[in-house]
Amino acid sequence: MTTTKANVDFSHKVVEMKSITKKFGDFIANDNIDLTVHRGEVHALLGENGAGKSTLMNILYGLYTPTDGKIFIEGKEAVIDNPNKAIALGIGMVHQHFMLVPPFTVAENIILGMEPMKTFKQVDMDKAIADVKAISEKYGLYVDPKARVMDITVGMQQRVEILKALYRGAEILILDEPTAVLTPQEIKELIEIIRNLTKEGKTIILITHKLKEIKEAADYCTIIRRGKRIDTVDVSQTDENQLASMMVGREVTFKVDKNDAIYGDTVLKIEDLKAKDNRGLFALNGLDLEVRRGEILGIAGVDGNGQSELVEVITGLKKAESGSVMINGKEIVNTNPRNIMDSGISNIPEDRQKHGLVLDFTVSENMILQNYKKERFSKNGKLLDSNIRQFADELINKFDVRPQNNALKARALSGGNQQKVIIAREVTNDPDLLIATQPTRGLDVGAIEFVHKSLIEQRDKGKGVLLVSFELDEIMSVSDRIAVIYEGKIVGIVDAKDANENQLGLMMAGGGK
Amino acid sequence: MDSVMTSLAILLSTTLMYSTPLIFTSLGGVFSENSGVVNIGLEGMMTIGAFVGATVAVFTGNPWMAFIGAGVAGGLFALLHAIASISFNANQVISGIAINFLAPGIAIFMSKMLFDGSTMTPSIPLDQKMPRYLNGLLPSGFLDTVFNTYATTYLAFIFVAIAWFVLYKTRFGLRIRAVGEHPRAADTLGINVHKVRYICVILSGVLAGFGGASMSLAIVSTFRPTLVSGQGFIALAAMIFGKWKPQGAMLASLLFGFANGLVVFLGSPAIGINISEHLLSMIPYLITLFVLIFFVGQANGPAANGEIYEKGER
């Protein structure tokens, strides 16, 4: 699987970043970092959440100006103080958070800033579309130039991002966590694309938290911890454990430790559930599912097969067309979120900033989001401030939320700590059923370990856990049973111990059992 | 039949009269908000435009110079709004409200200084008002009643076409919309977000200034403190109503103008509806609400509308 460094031209240093330091106020995000990348190389950047990877790349792309240090491109010193300069130097970047204008078409997004023109400064859309078609064929990145970005899948959007860079003639391509939101299939395709690009002589800098991908795609890997460069290693000479311990500074276990499940009563029972998606098409087509106490049921599937709708219907955010959802034998379908929560369901939502938190609330206010009416937190409509703060402090301690300050706005926390707040709250609700959707997206290995432990803890307490994830590895290592969802139906359920990747992959693609 | 045509003609001409300032000003709103800057200050910018327009006309006797002066004045106050909300990260709503206190205050203050304590500018003679290019060219009757109107009305419609062209056909328009939807994306592609926003906000002030001048130089011939009274807010509403699009803003302005025409029409003794004129006066506002409920519904503006954009922040 490991790449062979076949395309690397060691005589040709494309990017040299020397002693880069970047301070945000008093905070040092990058501390004296060196980075050298050769032509045709895939160079991975690895580090915990907040280690400073994106910052370093934003500097290379001219979005941030370094506090100190020098950059050489093709051996020449370059002052890159805005993206235009980066683009002119052949640098392209695919950002961690997509930089696409949703209502614009694919072609419009790609040409934006470098538009082909007609008279009267008109945009020549015909030429734009032709140009896009041409480069998309050249690199095998097929897209529909006329489709609106908001209507296409995340994987497609990823391609649009890459095409954007290529359209600008990028020779050096920075990919910041490109796989965080992709399905396994899409990830495979992306790695293929990366290989093709290096064959064309392009240079890739790849940021990812997934060690497996580094092993598969990268030639070299630079590890950053707390803003400092720890080391640069030849990927073929290291294994995942070494990478991980360099990154966090301690040993990390990948194996999820858990005992066998002790199955209890059925806690969630779904029968013949039908629901429409936002476009009015049926996303759930008569889905049946059962979750028992004491198990983690993983839902495996490619994004867009009804996972979001399933969770939304269970939690009451979406109305079902028909069917039944029972919790502990009680029908809850099409009631309201409050009633459903009170019936014993907790939910770790997919989009933590949109659904999970009120970013402008303090940590303690967020900790009581569904429970503010409980006796402990309010009396006759009056909030009991000191109880609330005390509760928040308990959770902050127990779940190791950092910094330990209940009065801080949730906005001020890092992504990983935001996720901890949500988990702390949902788990402490002591639900009969805990739903977790993509609970580790974008988190580093340390944080992932924590999340997985929390889920298993719930299971061991005799709760049912419903885990929805697009990452097959996660599903396979954490779940007890795995249900595969395809086109709004469960197409098969297997015991995790008997599951293998190929079989699941086949089922996820609609193939037989 | 004849009286029906007359009524219709009058209704149309009143519609055009009322719509003109709204079209200009709501177009201003379209530019500003498509670039992501909320402009509650349109009312103030209109007021200063109306005042400067009338004043320049009094001193120069040249309506076009007056009109341009009004645009410049509106643009200057928009520049204030831009400086605060783009360069200094001000809350755009607050900055706009500040403009709504400043601009009318300065207009009236200056009027008193220039015109011997009067809050009203002297009346401009007919031949120094905005020209009516079709005056005398049309046979009297329907055509004359409807189309023998001020150049500003025609200009307003021309501006709608230009605005549509700029926003949806040109490079600049693409960039405006990109900046309003996702400024950071635009920034990463080397588009100068602040520059685009400055241009759009200033443009919005210029257009609002034109809107004000189209009142003080065409509909009437003086500035007075109550001249604008709320039109800027109506234009803001028209822009939202028109879903942030030039053609939508125009249609909403026309609807509003038409509803106002209807009030005049229904109030005429010839119609003989015996309803309190106070109730009649509610019509435009109620019609707007009903149209919103039954035909328009939810309207979402540009995604980044109202958000501060700081380079190098996330």
Added chain:
Amino acid sequence: ETPAEEPAAEETAAESLKISMVTDVGGVKDQSFNQSAWEGLEKAKADLGIEIGYIESKQDADYEPNLETLVDGENDLIWGVGFKMADAILAAAGNYPEQKYAIIDNDYGDATPDNVLGVLFKEEEPSYLVGLIAGKMTQSNKIGFIGGMDVPVINRFRFGFLAGVKAANPDAVVDVQFVNAFNDPAKGKAVANQMYASGVDIIFHAAGDSGNGAIEAAKEQNKWVIGVDRDQNDLAPDNVITSAVKRVDNAMFNVAKELKDGNFAGGTTIVFGLAEGGVDIAPTTSKNVPADILEFVEAEKQKIINKEITVPGTEEAFNSMN
């Protein structure tokens, strides 16, 4: 210009009188009512050497504090310009029994305090005269009346006018429409346009600033219009054929003069009609109105002055006239 609270003013107060006024929400130079009042005071300053001052109101709630500010400014007489100030003046008069007040357009009747002078105008009389002119000059026999709001003062203009038209030309019809605002010239213009389009050839407006829109319409369409309150011919010299003038300035000047002579008629209400020179038609009327009509109007005016004709000022009076 007129320091109200300076001690210097106090010293000279013995010899020189001081009169100030509170405007209604229009502002002092509104090219209308308030301005006319102020011109009266300016004349008093020029001719009688009286100190003058004013304070503008921005909203109804300002009247009382503004009147009080003038009390603090040691005025010999304080004017309230406009009937909207009636309650405020009454209250102030009770609070400051030593202070003299006067009010334009209000009559407290028997309840008039001794320190208050009411001033009323017979708006219906000049309206009658301009109605005569309109009745004589119309060619289409369709005449328009545009009122600001359906309120008593405006109805005095309206029914006086209707009576005049009827007297001069029983065949003429008068379209009446209200703008429903005194400060909406755009609507005034729209209403006027509509009237002209429907065949009306002369419009009389009693609509304050909204009426300026009617004058604008007349200018554009080259039709006739009749002004109100002051001689509005300057706004459209070829189109404003006459105006129903309310000489607020004369009234204020007269009262100032009386005050100076020690004849302040507190506790009463003075009514200014044609006979008293408090109302009239505009001097510029002769520019656009033929001499024979002017003669006729002059004759009628004398009849009113001689009380041979009583002009109706309300709907009831108008209806009972037949």
Added chain:
Amino acid sequence: MKKFRINEQLLYTLLSIILGFLVGAVILSIAGFNPIEAYSVMIQGVIGKPRFIAWTIVYATPLILTGLSVAFAFRTGLFNIGAEGQYIIGSMAAVLVGYFFDGPAIIHIPLAIIAGCLAGALWAAVAGLLKAKFGINEVISTIMLNWTALYLSNFVTTIDGFRLPNSEASYSIKETASIGISFLKPLVGTAKVNWGIVIAIIAAILVYYIIFKTTLGYELRAVGYNKHAAEYGGINVNKSIVISMAIAGGLAGLAGVTQVLGVSHKITILAAAEGYGFDGMAVSLIGANSPFGVLLAGLLFGGLKYGGSKLQTIGAPPEVVSIVIGSIIYFIAASSIVKILINKFKVKGGRKNG
């Protein structure tokens, strides 16, 4: 930590106020007036006598309440441009009850207050409902409702039996509905002091309490900040929007109530909005949307309005007041301008702390 932030905010506000007055001074000097003289006339005119202070409070009362209305809506993520209309409707309802109802003051006053407050609340709830049900932006709907309220009030004023014959006004409320305070007369003379200010202070405390100390306030704020998360948390978003608008409207209605029961005692036919709602926006912004900030800002604004009219005694245009207020808001909006100025000052003073 938190305390420091509040102080910082206060510092910026105070500096903005000073800068606003400086701008006014520049304008006055350009126009040929001595700004020191002008401002001393204003200040004298506001605090020179107990009666002046009383008038300032009378002016401030409705502004505090409309300010609270706007601030409350802001806090819950809504922009209430409609305080103007809610004020009008509140006034109208209070006068209707004040005139038509017969009974002892102890019943009459509360009844009139509740009527006005409720009417304002219902009027605003319409905008809330339109937003919740049809997604109609409250900015548009409240603008439309403002004008509708104005004409509705005018219409009601002209109804036979309510309109004072031969006038543009309604009948006055009965004495039993008046909230005037007479026992202060020896101190404040003729100023129309009334219990409105007490109502405003109670309202400010209540608003503070509701927003920060109750589950209702928690819900409303959650919806204001992030309606999606609120919905996830089981909060009924649509209901919250309606309640929020209704409370804001009730406060603006209350502003109308205090004005008619305490000062004007009647409603009149209005040619245009009188600006209580729009001034309320300014008050809310100067007061940083905090209930107690609004209280102080209302007093400042009331003082500026009342003192500003006295500028005319030296012939200076009172529009300076609008310019001063506009500048203050401008500097508050662009507080980073003020921050830069502070830092310059600090560097000069050699007290720079990193």
